[in-house]
Amino acid sequence: MTRKSQVAVTRRRFTQLAAAAAATPLIAAPGIARGQAAAHVVVIGGGFGGATAAKYLKKGAPDLRVTLVEPNDSFITCPYSNLVLGGWRDLESITHRYDKLRDRWGIEHVREEATAIDAAARSVTLAGGDTLTYDRLIVSPGIDLRPPEDGGIAGYDEAAYEAMPHAWKPGAQTLLLRSQLEAMDDGGLFVLAAPPNPFRCPPGPYERVSMIADYFKKNKPNAKILVLDAKERFSKQGLFQQGWDLFYGDMIEWVSLADDGKVIEVDPATRTLITDFGMEHQADVANVVPPQYAKAVARNNGLADASGWCPVDGQTFESTLLPGIHVIGDASIASPMPKSGFAANSQGKTAAAAAIALLEGQELANPAWVNTCYSHVAPDYAISVAGVYKATDAGIISIEGSGGVSPMDANAADRKLESVYADGWYDSITADMFS
Amino acid sequence: MRRGLSAAVLAAAFVVGLPTLAAADTAADTAILAGTCAGCHGAELGGSGAIPTLRGHSADYIRFTLKSFKNGERQATVMNRLAAGYSDEEIEALAVYLSQLQ
Numbered sequence: 001m002t003r004k005s006q007v008a009v010t011r012r013r014f015t016q017l018a019a020a021a022a023a024t025p026l027i028a029a030p031g032i033a034r035g036q037a038a039a040h041v042v043v044i045g046g047g048f049g050g051a052t053a054a055k056y057l058k059k060g061a062p063d064l065r066v067t068l069v070e071p072n073d074s075f076i077t078c079p080y081s082n083l084v085l086g087g088w089r090d091l092e093s094i095t096h097r098y099d100k101l102r103d104r105w106g107i108e109h110v111r112e113e114a115t116a117i118d119a120a121a122r123s124v125t126l127a128g129g130d131t132l133t134y135d136r137l138i139v140s141p142g143i144d145l146r147p148p149e150d151g152g153i154a155g156y157d158e159a160a161y162e163a164m165p166h167a168w169k170p171g172a173q174t175l176l177l178r179s180q181l182e183a184m185d186d187g188g189l190f191v192l193a194a195p196p197n198p199f200r201c202p203p204g205p206y207e208r209v210s211m212i213a214d215y216f217k218k219n220k221p222n223a224k225i226l227v228l229d230a231k232e233r234f235s236k237q238g239l240f241q242q243g244w245d246l247f248y249g250d251m252i253e254w255v256s257l258a259d260d261g262k263v264i265e266v267d268p269a270t271r272t273l274i275t276d277f278g279m280e281h282q283a284d285v286a287n288v289v290p291p292q293y294a295k296a297v298a299r300n301n302g303l304a305d306a307s308g309w310c311p312v313d314g315q316t317f318e319s320t321l322l323p324g325i326h327v328i329g330d331a332s333i334a335s336p337m338p339k340s341g342f343a344a345n346s347q348g349k350t351a352a353a354a355a356i357a358l359l360e361g362q363e364l365a366n367p368a369w370v371n372t373c374y375s376h377v378a379p380d381y382a383i384s385v386a387g388v389y390k391a392t393d394a395g396i397i398s399i400e401g402s403g404g405v406s407p408m409d410a411n412a413a414d415r416k417l418e419s420v421y422a423d424g425w426y427d428s429i430t431a432d433m434f435s
Numbered sequence: 436m437r438r439g440l441s442a443a444v445l446a447a448a449f450v451v452g453l454p455t456l457a458a459a460d461t462a463a464d465t466a467i468l469a470g471t472c473a474g475c476h477g478a479e480l481g482g483s484g485a486i487p488t489l490r491g492h493s494a495d496y497i498r499f500t501l502k503s504f505k506n507g508e509r510q511a512t513v514m515n516r517l518a519a520g521y522s523d524e525e526i527e528a529l530a531v532y533l534s535q536l537q
Contacts, residue, residue, distance in 0.1 A: 056470075342474045349470040353463060365463035368525070369471045370517050386513045388520025402520025406512065417485075418512050421475070424484035428477035435478050 032359055038065045039359050042124055042134040044114045044297060046070030046098060048077075048341035049140030049329030051433045052348030057138075058105040061356045067108040067132060069124065073098060075434075078201060079341050080426055081170035083376065085178050086211030094170070096434045104435075117301040119322040136355040139303060139310075139319075140329040140348065141295035142169075143200050151308070152290045153193070154265035163268035164286040167208075168200065180285045181212060186220040188284035191273055193263040194229040198309070199292045200330045200339050202235040203385065207375040208287070210240065213248040214378055226281060227254040228273060229261040230291075235338075236375060236385055236405050243377035263288070294331035309333045314391035315364060316354035317347050326351040336398040337389050342371045345429055367391050368399075374422035381412075382419035465528040475513075480536065494534035501526045 032039050043054045046068055054068045074097040083089040101107045110132070116125035117137065124132045145166060146152035156164070165177040181190065190212060194205040209225055216223040225248075233256070234240075244252045255261035265274040271286045293299065293308025303310045303319050310327040312319055312334065317326045328351050329344035337343045346369040357364050368390040376382045387403035389396055406418060473479075475486050482488035489497075503509035504518035505526070521529070 345474055346467075346471040350467055353467060357463070363461070363463075365461060365467050367464065367467040369467070370474070370520070371471075372475060372513050372517070384513050386516040388517055399520035402516060404516050414512060420485040421512060424477075424482075424486035425475045427483040428486060429474050431478040431483060432473045 032061045032064050032356070038063050039135040040065040040067065040133065041136050041138065041355055041359075042067045042069060042132050043138045043140065044069045044117075044124065045140035045142060045295075045329070046072065046075055046101075046109075047140060047142055047329060047344065048429070048433065049344035049348045049351075050138065051075060051098070051101065052345045053138045053140060053326075053328060053352045054107045055101055055105055055433065056349045056352035057355065058107060060352055061359075062106075064356070064359075065108070066106075067110055067134075068098070068101065069110045069112065069114045069126065069132070070098070071111050071113050071127075073111065076170045076174075077341065077426075077430065078168070078170050078204070081167070081174045082204065082208040082211045084170075084174050085167065085181065085208060086215045086376075087178075088211065088214075088376075091171070091175060096430055098434070100435055114297050117297070117303070117322075117325065119302070119325055122324060135324075135359060137325045138348075138351050138355065139298055139325060139327045139331070140344065141297050141331050143292045143330050144295045144299075145169075146291040146293055146308075151293070153263055153288065155268065156266050156288055156290055160266060160268035160288075164266060164271060164283075164288045166288055166290065168204075168289050168292075177285070177287055181215060184220065184223065184284050187222040188220065189224050189226060189282075190216075190285045190287070191226045191228060191281055191283035192287045193266075193273055193289060194227055194231065194234070194261075195289045195291050196230040196262075198335070198339060199289070201373075202338055202340075203240075203373055203375045205229075205289055206234055206236065206240045207377070209252060210243065210248075210375070210377045213244065213251055216251065217248060223251070225252045226283075227252065227261075228263050228275060228281065229254060229256055230263070231261075232257050235373075236383055238408055239383040239405055240375070240377065242408060243381060243383070247378040247381070292330075294327075298327060298331050303327055304331075305333075307333070314396040315367060316358070317351040318354065326355065334396055336387070337369065337396060338371060338373065338387075340371060340373050341429065342373060342425075343369070345432065346371070372425065374418060374425055376419060376422060377415075380416040380419050382415060382422045384418055384422075462532075465525075465532045468525060469529060469532050480533070489533050490536050492534060494530040497533050498526060498530035501529065 043050045057066045074095050077094045080094045102109050113127040114124050148154050165173045167173040167177040260275045260277045262276045263273045264276050271283045273281045294304045310332045312332045317328050319325045319327050328347035330339040350367045372386045374384045383406045385405045388399040476489050477483040480489040501518050504514040
């Protein structure tokens with residue numbers, strides 16, 4: 001039937017399909033509620049994309065049956081975990097429970113890992129062996145860190161995560177890195193290995209360095225920070241470096257790809273990082289953020305291309321590889337939208353609206369989105385990058401003349417205002433997801 | 436229920452000869468664009484902390500505010516950069532949509 005042929009369809013084609021479905025009720029997709037069993041949408045992953053999608057599915061179509069497949073009972077946000085590293089926040093303050101999604105919104109929460117997806121049978125297999133069947137599936141799995149044998153850093157396997165934390169998935173790793181920073185002597189060297197593009201949260205490594213510099217400034221003023229980067233430039237670079245000069249003097253040294261910043265091997269036993277040209281850096285505390293790709297459940301089930309990320313139709317975030325499945329958040333290829341929590345939240349709403357429209361045989365929206373990513377640099381001093389995006393037949397585009405970063409010459413009041421707005425953003429987006 | 440609005444916006448887009456892609460064509464489009472406002476302006480767009488609510492404003496006020504952000508007459512932090520990406524039709528659709536929030 002028509003649904004099987006929806007691979008890489010254009011916006012116009014979608015509309016035709018929707019019209020065809022509406023005109024031929026006998027073979028149309030199951031309606032959301034027609035006096036028979038309600039249609040069922042399964043959401044894999046309860047992060048910024050998945051939690052938002054689940055809530056907005058029920059908000060848009062209360063009669064829909066929605067199941068969230070997520071092993072954890074609560075979600076710890078990657079945004080603001082850098083503030084935990086800096087000692088500004090505790091982990092509890094960035095932990096959000098799924099209670100209201102279950103109790104207020106009526107979402108079924110299956111606390112298991114999804115392991116297999118069968119697009120033809122429209123079913124999801126869980127780690128315990130049970131299967132769930134769906135009418136549409138939304139996959140918001142997040143990322144995996146690439147292991148040494150699959151594009152990662154030599155020596156940086158799971159066993160190395162204790163000696164050299166990544167802290168790129170928040171929780172125990174965040175607390176481990178924080179405790180290593182606390183145990184470090186004044187005068188010690190902290191090294192952060194920053195990943196190549198694309199990766200989760202482009203400004204994240206540099207906000208992290210800022211937060212750790214603030215902690216050192218107050219507690220270990222002779223400590224040094226070395227950033228070894230696999231890139232030539234990074235998000236909000238001019239603004240970060242301006243802030244580092246202003247607040248942290250010569251504490252932070254950033255080494256670009258061209259200056260031999262790319263870490264290709266680590267030795268966890270000695271906390272040594274080895275670069276492409278053979279330079280060895282021995283750290284007192286090392287934070288390795290390795291190359292990334294979409295999480296295994298997406299890659300192992302035909303949703304990712306050779307890049308390791310998942311191609312999607314920008315209008316619906318439906319996979320261009322497998323029909324009936326939307327992929328959102330960091331795992332999806334949505335460039336120029338960044339791999340941010342903000343973008344995943346917007347994509348969750350978009351996929352939810354598209355899933356409802358497709359189930360009801362209604363016309364699809366032509367979505368446009370904004371994104372704002374704040375970064376704290378020092379107390380009362382934050383910067384931002386913003387963008388406006390739109391889905392077109394040629395893919396997602398950035399609207400010309402819009403967006404960009406905070407002005408280099410902004411005054412102290414504006415930097416403070418952005419730090420206050422950053423806190424407001426955090427409260428707003430987490431409330432939007434979980435309340 | 437907001438189909439009347441979408442028809443008017445669509446008509447406006449045709450009158451000024453813009454490709455419909457540049458405009459918020461339908462209520463569904465506007466809902467998605469407004470939905471991304473919630474990333475900062477909060478659940479139900481009610482604001483949080485220092486970030487103001489988008490509820491309870493007249494369409495005139497929202498239209499005026501977004502246009503003055505867009506043309507730089509009013510200086511903000513991120514809103515100038517965001518409003519610069521909205522077409523006049525999107526601003527009109529957002530103004531009506533937000534003013535009608537219950």
